[in-house]
Amino acid sequence: MTHSMLFDAHLCTGCRGCQVACKQWNDLEANTTKNTGSYQNPPRLSANTWLTMRFKEIEEGDKVKFVFGRYSCMHCEEPACATACPLQALHKTKDGPVLYRADRCFGCRYCMLACPFEVPTFEWSQNEVQGPWIRKCTFCYDRLQNGREPACAQTCVSGALKYGEREELLAYAKERIAKYPDIYQQHVYGEEEAGGTSVLYISHVPFEHLGLPTKLGNKAVSARAQDAMFATPIAAVGLAAGLTGFYWVVKRRREMAQKSGSKDQRG
Ligand code: SF4
Numbered sequence: 001m002t003h004s005m006l007f008d009a010h011l012c013t014g015c016r017g018c019q020v021a022c023k024q025w026n027d028l029e030a031n032t033t034k035n036t037g038s039y040q041n042p043p044r045l046s047a048n049t050w051l052t053m054r055f056k057e058i059e060e061g062d063k064v065k066f067v068f069g070r071y072s073c074m075h076c077e078e079p080a081c082a083t084a085c086p087l088q089a090l091h092k093t094k095d096g097p098v099l100y101r102a103d104r105c106f107g108c109r110y111c112m113l114a115c116p117f118e119v120p121t122f123e124w125s126q127n128e129v130q131g132p133w134i135r136k137c138t139f140c141y142d143r144l145q146n147g148r149e150p151a152c153a154q155t156c157v158s159g160a161l162k163y164g165e166r167e168e169l170l171a172y173a174k175e176r177i178a179k180y181p182d183i184y185q186q187h188v189y190g191e192e193e194a195g196g197t198s199v200l201y202i203s204h205v206p207f208e209h210l211g212l213p214t215k216l217g218n219k220a221v222s223a224r225a226q227d228a229m230f231a232t233p234i235a236a237v238g239l240a241a242g243l244t245g246f247y248w249v250v251k252r253r254r255e256m257a258q259k260s261g262s263k264d265q266r267g
């Protein structure tokens with residue numbers, strides 16, 4: 001089975017139950033935020049926020065209405081983050097989720113630069129041996145392995161977030177947009193964007209209103225990311241130096257992980 005999710009923006013009520021469920025299941029601390037006049041809170045992803053709902057106001061005639069966009073890892077079919085990582089600390093599992101192995105990471109942050117969806121975040125609060133760690137949605141891989149659905153999908157009472165097999169969700173999404181052509185954009189976002197993603201979207205408003213990049217094209221971003229990284233001599237030299245200089249960090253982390261249990265997301 002290839003694990004996937006479908007977000008239906010038309011059905012989302014913006015309740016943010018999914019956001020809370022993600023924090024709760026993954027034991028992520030609350031962030032201190034400021035009121036900036038927007039309901040979107042937290043405003044962005046961080047080491048402690050792996051899913052946040054985007055709130056956007058749009059004008060419709062003489063009315064203003066909210067639309068809500070789910071913002072988290074897309075679990076790309078050919079993830080740029082994994083291709084950019086020199087040590088394969090991020091990898092695509094054969095059943096869908098893109099996972100992170102902390103004991104391979106040396107903190108170069110190429111994955112953050114490469115991701116077309118601006119998802120991976122950096123755990124600045126940790127020291128250089130215990131951290132820094134890259135943090136992002138795990139697709140609740142620990143739950144999947146025990147036959148449970150992701151916490152965010154399970155908690156969504158409006159039916160906006162559905163979990164299932166990718167081909168089945170694609171078929172369901174296409175059936176739904178065909179059935180309600182007056183409501184939905186006639187496109188399933190993620191079927192092909194950036195080579196395809198495991199998180200799919202349908203929407204009643206243009207996808208850019210959900211905060212999704214709409215100019216990515218259908219080619220996997222991974223190839224472009226690697227080309228860019230290694231075409232630059234400075235990056236290549238920096239990488240070589242980094243690999244040497246940070247080897248001890250990786251080694252030390254492995255020793256520490258063995259002693260105290262690790263933050264790996266293995267698959
Ligand atoms: S729980 Fe469902 S309805 Fe509520 S914000 Fe999340 S996706 Fe939208």
Ligand code: SF4
Pocket residue numbers: 072073074075076079080081082098114115116117118119120136
């Ligand atoms: S959305 Fe970004 S972090 Fe997630 S799998 Fe794709 S490239 Fe990697």
Ligand code: SF4
Pocket residue numbers: 021022023025026050051072136137138139140150151152153
């Ligand atoms: S799949 Fe799990 S880790 Fe990812 S956003 Fe949903 S609850 Fe959070």
